[in-house]
Amino acid sequence: MIIISLTVFVGCIIYSFVYSLTNSKLIPVLDFVGFKQYERLFKTRKWDVAVDNIIIYGFIFTISCLIIGFLLAVFIDQKVRGESIFRTIYLYPYAMSFVVTGLVWKWVLNPTFGIENSMHQWGFLWFEMDWLVNRDLAIYAVCIAAVWQGAGFVMVLMLAGLRGIDEDIWKSLSIEGIPPWRSYLFVILPMLRPMVVTAVVLIAAGVVKVYDLILALTSGGPGYATNTPAMYVMEHFFGRANVGQAFAASIIMFIAVACILAPWAYYEMYRNKKEKEASNVF
């Protein structure tokens, strides 16, 4: 069964690749034109915007998720009261759909009735939060919503890592009299490397696919200022009946994900193998 399902995966990718070399419009036809679709793709302004967006979004989202997630984990790990309540609060957005997240933030950031309005009512007239209707800032609004949803996830990973750290290390650190912030930054963080790597890879692989969040939050707008590759693909498949172009774009997406995953998969497999050999169970 898994073989069938993996065959489907591989088959679909090959299918997409083959048809990305054709001049298909409304329906896929085998009319090969070489790499013309890719050439066209890279010349399209909209695709450029989409790629720029995904890079900005990916960068900001990944970094802020890591920082916030790590900070939350560290602070929660200080034996605070009501730890589980805090944990529940930080993680609940992760249980929600991207569509829900997008719609909620669309309302919170609503330029007429949202937070901006409240701030103005309280006398903070300088406060501006019109990001959703601002071409240059809309993508940052997407980042905020995404971080709100994803930071808790990183926190869980990091917390699991922190809890796994040996007590003796804490003991020796306190004997040496190293201030906590330094021990966290220079001793604990490097020890959490596998967690950090995992978190980065998972987040990054998710970034490439981002679709519903943006659809709900900005619909790719204003104009096409927050377009992403995933939206570009969907639009050409279903909206514009330019299937060949969509296949080409989707293959590029696939390559991007593969580039993120391959080194990690290799690293994990290598680690697993080494552990197996070391323990020599089987």
Next chain:
Amino acid sequence: MSSRKTPEGKKPQNWSIGRIGIYCFLFSTALFFLMPLYIMIITSLKDMDEIRGGNILYLPKEFSFYAWPKAWGTACTGFVCEGLKPGLIASLKITIPSVIVSVALASLNGYALAFWRFKGAYFFFGLCMFGAFIPYQVMIYPLLKIENVLGIYSTIPGIMLVHTIFGMPILTLIFRNFYSSLPIDLFKAARIDGGSFLKIFFYVIIPMSTPITIVAVILQVTGIWNDFILGLVFAGRDNQPMTVQLNNIVQVDYGVAEYNVDMAATILTSLVPLAVYFVSGRWFVRGIAAGAIKG
């Protein structure tokens, strides 16, 4: 995860002003995380006049429950005014069978992979990992073609098949990792006693796999319930799941936007995953950790 061992060693903890700082940080971030939920709830309880004239952060002066029944039963998406109700039914019809089928198949797969070793298992493992993270967009069109040929495009079995295929890699990995941690001697003993492949699975393995099954079910229920793009493409017009319906309700182009109805609909849509999350808290966290760390 909540039942952690209490550490015996001293953590660096000689700062009491620092502790106030810690709580300040935790409280302010908690406020940030709670704010949207708060706004969602109070907005759904206001009437439109108050929303237009008031402040998004203030509690409603008069509670109005007008928005809830409307979001549930009469809000319009295009020409149909049936609210979220059909979406809920469709979501249930999609989620329940998809979860059962995918979890059952994945546990069988994981068992096969963990105990019946074969050549190229590592290659296989890598392939699964790719399967778990592949962008849907690469697969959507070819899958659509396949389903068209099979004649199940735009039907419940069609969307079920898609969810099963996409869930298979990650679930198989989770199950495989769990079964790999079981003692192999158990399996060997069952072999010696003459158990066949399936017999061992049903009588020995399944009774032992309750915890991992719970994790997998939670993962799938929230995942499938929250899915948007697959439902949009594969479920067909009559079976649009709740998320798609919600988006249609909120994004209607004409008429006056009713933010209270929108927010009520949004809450309704997220009720199931939130309930799963709050009820199963610890398991949910385990699911994330299992899906991520070992994945």
